[in-house]
Amino acid sequence: QVQLVESGGGVVQPGRSLRLSCAASGFIFSNYGMHWVRQAPGKGLEWVAVIWYDASKKYYADSVKGRFTISRDNSKNTLYLQMDSLRVEDTAVYYCVRIHVAAGGLGVDYWGQGTLVTVSS
């Protein structure tokens, strides 16, 4: 079965960096594009970034552009999110989400359990 397991969250001071990881299993990771989506405490969902299956394309939300970098290692079945210059408003649960290839390749299907990032002094 498809499994997405995020890790790397924690408490960090404003201006510092953090790297999130998402370990994928149960499917051929190198065939799927992947997203990061976040959810601030008690709030709705916000798309953060996407990376194509072969890393040929990457897109970012305006709120994180220039500060966050999405990447992947297909040999390790792992997705990453490097978060630099963190701000208090980046506090959220970060979800790793798979692109729904079977439905045309733009929607999403499976979600991880999420990892909490808290930015606070």
Place this chain on the structure above:
Amino acid sequence: DIVMTQTPLSSPVTLGQPASISCRSSQSLVHSDGNTYLSWLQQRPGQPPRLLIYKISNRFSGVPDRFSGSGAGTDFTLKISRVEAEDVGVYYCMQATEFWTFGQGTKLEIK
């Protein structure tokens, strides 16, 4: 950016009764490939979101048939034919036609 607007934001429903959630996009969600990338997600309390419906009306694997989606262009609806206790949570519409954006969420609760 495409803005997704859901109504209502809160929906108290009696068990066994139907429920309906609307989602409107600020522009047409018909993609150049002919598909309309409108999905519905369910987030139960304390859980990650889960895909229910994709491309307007297709139920995802394992989703009960009491859930159905409809609509076209800019107006879409999620219907639950008979609400069960396990349906409590927040429902989001999501568009993937032009980047990815979500509705604000609709909280479904039992009266």
